[in-house]
Amino acid sequence: MTACGVTDEPGLRIATNQWIGYELLYLNETISQNQQSEPLRVQLVELLSNSDSLQALAAGTVDGAGLTLDEVIGARAAGLDLKIVLVFDISTGADVLLAKPGITRLEDLKGMRVGVEQTGVGALMLESALTKAHLKASDIKLVSLTADRHLAAFEHDALDALVTFEPFASQIMKAGGRLLFDSREIPDGIVDVLAISAKALQANPDTLRSLIARYFKAMDYLHDHFLAASRMMAPRLGLTPEAVQAAYTGLSLPDLKENRRLLNGSPPPLEITAGKLATLMLRERLLAQKIEVNNLIHAQALPEAES
Numbered sequence: 001m002t003a004c005g006v007t008d009e010p011g012l013r014i015a016t017n018q019w020i021g022y023e024l025l026y027l028n029e030t031i032s033q034n035q036q037s038e039p040l041r042v043q044l045v046e047l048l049s050n051s052d053s054l055q056a057l058a059a060g061t062v063d064g065a066g067l068t069l070d071e072v073i074g075a076r077a078a079g080l081d082l083k084i085v086l087v088f089d090i091s092t093g094a095d096v097l098l099a100k101p102g103i104t105r106l107e108d109l110k111g112m113r114v115g116v117e118q119t120g121v122g123a124l125m126l127e128s129a130l131t132k133a134h135l136k137a138s139d140i141k142l143v144s145l146t147a148d149r150h151l152a153a154f155e156h157d158a159l160d161a162l163v164t165f166e167p168f169a170s171q172i173m174k175a176g177g178r179l180l181f182d183s184r185e186i187p188d189g190i191v192d193v194l195a196i197s198a199k200a201l202q203a204n205p206d207t208l209r210s211l212i213a214r215y216f217k218a219m220d221y222l223h224d225h226f227l228a229a230s231r232m233m234a235p236r237l238g239l240t241p242e243a244v245q246a247a248y249t250g251l252s253l254p255d256l257k258e259n260r261r262l263l264n265g266s267p268p269p270l271e272i273t274a275g276k277l278a279t280l281m282l283r284e285r286l287l288a289q290k291i292e293v294n295n296l297i298h299a300q301a302l303p304e305a306e307s
Contacts, residue, residue: 015047018237026236071119106133117163
């Protein structure tokens with residue numbers, strides 16, 4: 001989607017990493033090329049991680065990125081004027097708390113070593129699990145470790161349980177991890193979104209609207225032709241088509257109607273979620289100071305509601 005579009009807008013550079021929730025952007029590219037659709041002035045920039053995307057946003061080398069909601073909140077606190085324009089996915093089981101064999105209840109975590117990545121998502125998952133077990137953070141031994149170390153830490157008995165997510169969750173369960181808690185128990189709590197800088201948003205309203213409209217057409221194609229779509233996505237992801245299909249387990253992909261529900265209202269439901277998450281992040285010292293979230297969402301780029 002790198003060629004000139006039909007408008008005189010400067011265009012958008014959007015950073016992503018290799019996460020199944022962002023993959024419809026690339027499926028859209030493939031479908032548009034196959035159908036010889038008029039190209040958009042949009043460049044997808046694939047980076048290794050969301051941290052790299054945040055650095056690119058801070059450096060001004062991209063205009064937007066696929067990020068988790070807590071990452072958008074953190075970026076806003078760091079001074080980046082980002083607006084959420086689309087909800088990609090909501091975790092409905094892809095984020096989990098796994099434990100060693102022999103630990104069968106959340107209540108058994110008292111006094112145990114529990115690993116977690118120091119992010120808003122990690123804090124939300126851990127707090128929710130402990131609350132369900134009527135435990136406090138002081139009741140466990142917290143082990144801070146990044147996601148790339150989760151499997152090795154589990155295999156080398158460096159912890160008794162951990163909060164993790166796919167694809168690490170499946171790998172750890174194969175190594176004996178037992179599921180104690182997952183994101184189905186915190187509906188709408190863990191969200192991936194498309195965030196665009198306010199400056200780029202103002203300069204590219206038509207380009208963004210066209211991109212989002214095509215995104216939902218790619219979603220329709222995924223629903224109507226799941227196997228064909230999986231085959232299109234597999235080579236870029238380095239997965240088999242069957243693995244692509246399995247990767248969507250544990251994720252909800254909000255359609256246009258659900259996006260409109262999440263991003264509209266007074267206040268929008270996603271803004272309420274963001275406020276709760278920002279409060280949690282401040283309490284867990286993931287934010288240096290309180291931030292307002294009441295101007296975080298821009299729903300105007302969504303297509304009109306379907307009749």
